[in-house]
Each structure stands twice: as C-alpha cells, then as structure tokens.
Amino acid sequence: MKESLLRLKNSAISLILDTNNQDELEELRIQFLGRNGELTQLLKGLPKVAKEDRPEVGRVANEVKQIIENALMQQGSAAKEQKIKTTLDVTEPGIRPSLGHTHLVTQAITEITEIFERIGFSRVRYPEVEWDWYAFTALNFPDNHPARDDWETFFIDHKPDPKKGTMLLTPHTSSGQIREMVSAVKSQTEGQKAPIEIKMLNIAKTYRRQSDVSHTPMFHQFETLVIGQNISIAHLKGVLDYFVKSYFGSKRTSRIRPYHFQFTEPSFETDVSCGVCDGKGNLPNGEACKMCKEGWLELGGAGMVHPNVLKACGLDPKKYSGFASGWGVERVLTMREGMQIDDIRLLYANDLDFLKQF
Numbered sequence: 001m002k003e004s005l006l007r008l009k010n011s012a013i014s015l016i017l018d019t020n021n022q023d024e025l026e027e028l029r030i031q032f033l034g035r036n037g038e039l040t041q042l043l044k045g046l047p048k049v050a051k052e053d054r055p056e057v058g059r060v061a062n063e064v065k066q067i068i069e070n071a072l073m074q075q076g077s078a079a080k081e082q083k084i085k086t087t088l089d090v091t092e093p094g095i096r097p098s099l100g101h102t103h104l105v106t107q108a109i110t111e112i113t114e115i116f117e118r119i120g121f122s123r124v125r126y127p128e129v130e131w132d133w134y135a136f137t138a139l140n141f142p143d144n145h146p147a148r149d150d151w152e153t154f155f156i157d158h159k160p161d162p163k164k165g166t167m168l169l170t171p172h173t174s175s176g177q178i179r180e181m182v183s184a185v186k187s188q189t190e191g192q193k194a195p196i197e198i199k200m201l202n203i204a205k206t207y208r209r210q211s212d213v214s215h216t217p218m219f220h221q222f223e224t225l226v227i228g229q230n231i232s233i234a235h236l237k238g239v240l241d242y243f244v245k246s247y248f249g250s251k252r253t254s255r256i257r258p259y260h261f262q263f264t265e266p267s268f269e270t271d272v273s274c275g276v277c278d279g280k281g282n283l284p285n286g287e288a289c290k291m292c293k294e295g296w297l298e299l300g301g302a303g304m305v306h307p308n309v310l311k312a313c314g315l316d317p318k319k320y321s322g323f324a325s326g327w328g329v330e331r332v333l334t335m336r337e338g339m340q341i342d343d344i345r346l347l348y349a350n351d352l353d354f355l356k357q358f
C-alpha cells in the first residue's frame with residue numbers, strides 16, 4: 001500500500017511538472033485528488049491493511065495528498081506568470097523616449113542668422129578645409145607674415161596647390177569674404193554687368209591650436225561682409241548697433257575702437273556695453289565690475305575692406321567699398337547677461353546636466 005502511494009505521488013508529480021496549462025492542471029487535480037480520484041480509490045483498500053500498519057499508511061497518504069496539492073499550486077502560479085509574459089497588453093502605456101533639443105551653440109547660430117536675415121543678409125557656407133590663398137594671401141597677408149603663426153593654424157598634410165598654397169583648417173571665417181567676392185565677380189562677368197551688391201553672413205567652424213578656459217580648438221565665428229558702391233563706416237556702426245540691441249537687449253550700446261587687421265583699413269575692435277554694471281565699470285556698491293573692463297566687453301574685429309583685398313578678388317576699389325566683421329559665436333553666447341559659463345570648454349564636454357539647462 002505504501003509503495004502504491006509513493007508510485008501514485010511520483011506519477012502525479014511528473015505529470016504536473018509536464019504541463020503549464022491551467023485546464024490540464026485542473027484535470028490532473030481531479031484525476032488524483034478528486035472524489036473518485038486515484039488517491040481515494042487507493043485508500044478504499046485501507047481496511048485490507050494490517051491494523052498496526054494503518055496509522056503509518058494514513059500518515060503517508062496525507063503526506064502524498066499534501067505534496068500533490070503543493071505541486072499543483074506551484075505549477076499553477078508559474079503558468080499564470082508565463083501567460084502574463086506572453087500576452088501583449090496593447091492598452092498598457094508605452095515608455096516615452098526622452099526628447100533632446102538643439103545644442104546651445106546651434107541655438108545661438110539660429111538666432112544670429114535670424115537677426116541678420118531681418119536686415120537682408122544671406123547666410124552662406126564655404127569650405128572649412130581651405131587653401132592658404134583664401135585664408136591669408138588674398139586677405140592681404142604678405143608671404144611669411146607672422147600672422148600665419150599668430151593664428152596658430154592647423155595645416156593639412158596635402159600637396160600644396162601651385163597657385164593657392166597649402167591646405168589648412170580655416171582659422172577664421174574671413175576666408176568666406178574672399179570666396180563670396182570671387183564668386184560675385186565670376187557670376188557678374190558671366191551674366192549681365194549689374195553692379196555687385198553683397199550682404200553676406202558666413203557662420204562656420206574655425207580652428208586654432210589653443211585650449212584653455214576661454215578657448216577651444218574648434219569654435220564658431222560669424223562673419224559679415226557688405227559690398228556696394230557707397231558703403232561707409234556709418235553702415236558698419238549701424239549694423240553693429242542693431243546686432244547688439246537685437247542679441248543682447250535694447251539697453252546695451254556699442255562702440256568701435258581703432259585697431260589693426262591686415263585685411264581692413266581702417267580696422268576696429270568692437271565693444272558692447274556691460275550688462276552687469278550697465279556700462280559704468282562699477283557696481284552700485286562702488287566695487288569694480290568683475291564681468292568687464294571699465295564698462296565694456298570686447299565683441300571682436302571689424303573694419304572697412306582693404307583695397308588690396310578688393311583687388312585680389314577682382315573688384316575695383318575706386319568703384320566699390322565695403323565693411324566686414326568677424327565675431328565669435330561662443331563668445332557672444334557667454335557674454336550674454338545671466339550666462340555664467342566660467343570655462344568655455346564646458347560647451348563641448350557633452351555634459352548632459354549642463355546642456356539640459358538651455
């Protein structure tokens with residue numbers, strides 16, 4: 001009897017473990033533990049067991065019943081879990097992908113473009129891998145001029161062009177001036193001879209061998225070039241003022257100071273009044289402003305296009321004049337009021353906690 005009970009238990013367990021279907025498990029429960037199930041049938045033979053063995057057989061029978069019940073229960077909940085896993089609940093809310101946004105330098109480029117487009121400038125793009133001729137020679141840099149070192153240019157290991165010289169990464173966006181004027185002259189001689197008019201905005205990557213709190217080896221400049229028949233310093237100052245007020249706010253003012261650049265004459269440094277001390281250089285408590293130098297922040301270079309530059313591009317300096325400016329995108333970005341960016345390299349450190357703020 002005891003052996004039969006143990007055999008019954010074993011066959012029940014192996015059948016139970018073989019299924020993960022609730023209906024089949026219920027059938028097995030009836031087959032083994034049901035009112036007319038195998039266990040009951042077996043126990044009908046109990047009176048035939050010797051009297052002294054009966055308590056032991058009864059204990060084993062209970063144990064077998066308990067074990068089968070437990071096995072049915074465990075297998076039942078495993079089956080339930082499996083069912084959950086294989087069922088697709090189409091009403092369950094999905095996992096939202098996290099949304100990014102444009103980088104703050106891209107945001108600044110878009111904003112600068114819109115500001116200049118409003119007064120008729122067109123954004124252009126020119127190569128960032130450039131020939132020396134466009135980046136230096138045509139911009140009135142004499143051969144062996146130390147400025148080629150000052151710019152700490154990255155040169156490309158490429159056979160020099162007999163006319164255009166070495167290949168390099170643009171150290172400034174001023175090369176775009178040359179590209180723009182050369183192409184304007186070219187399309188003029190191909191078509192009819194309408195006077196040349198240029199209002200260019202060249203925003204591009206520039207590269208110099210420098211890296212510290214205020215420099216990154218790759219940065220962006222935005223270069224303006226206006227060419228026409230009666231362009232004067234007044235136009236340059238007007239555009240500078242318009243940009244300063246549009247980008248920094250209506251309370252800010254601008255000034256130009258004499259300076260020297262190879263490709264402009266006269267040349268200027270352009271400044272913006274400081275937004276922290278309101279251009280005064282001192283704070284209300286009498287302390288010197290830490291943000292600026294005596295109330296002004298340097299924006300960058302500008303000037304009237306040098307006659308030699310006009311000539312290099314095929315324009316007659318007696319007929320045409322123009323102004324140009326070259327300012328840094330990262331620079332104007334960090335000069336904005338409330339922008340506390342102590343280390344400009346942070347812009348390109350790919351630090352999401354930093355970038356998410358903008």
Ligand code: DAH
Pocket residue numbers: 171172173174223224261263264267300301302303304323324325326327
């Ligand atoms: N290319 C100069 C630089 O990178 C900036 C500059 C100065 C651009 C005067 C100009 C200009 O167009 O007229 O420092």
